[in-house]
Amino acid sequence: GEATVPKVTVITRKAYGGAYDVMASKHLRGDFNYAWPTAEIAVMGAKGAVEILYRSELDQPEKIAARTKDYEDRFTNPFVAAEKGFIDEVIQPRSTRKRVARAFASLRGKRLTNPWKKHDNIPL
Secondary structure (H helix, E strand, O other), rough: OOOOOOOOEEOEEEHHHHHHOOOOOOHHHEEEEEEOOEEEEEEOHHHHHHHHHHHOOOOOOHHHHHHHHHHHHHHHOHHHHHHHHOOEEEOOOOHHHHHHHHHHHHOOOOOOOOOOOOOOOOOO
């Protein structure tokens, strides 16, 4: 989180909760954040979230399955994250190398300094 080097992230699969945040996300000053269309970006996985939110319906598997599908459709796709500004762009897997190379080329002269502090407070 305190690195001053260029930070480029490509989310290819699952990025949930705090693990997503600390992996060079926009929340920790990541420079470029891309995601593949298959990426899942959410607070937590659909199954776990539904089991917490709708625990009173756990004895009804059909309802739970429908709620899980709804959660996946509404929250775990990268387009929702892109809409909110957490991802710069949803890219096709075949263009990943070109996009990452272009991002690093644009960051070649990046200069960033953190304020001096006696003791660091890395995000834990």
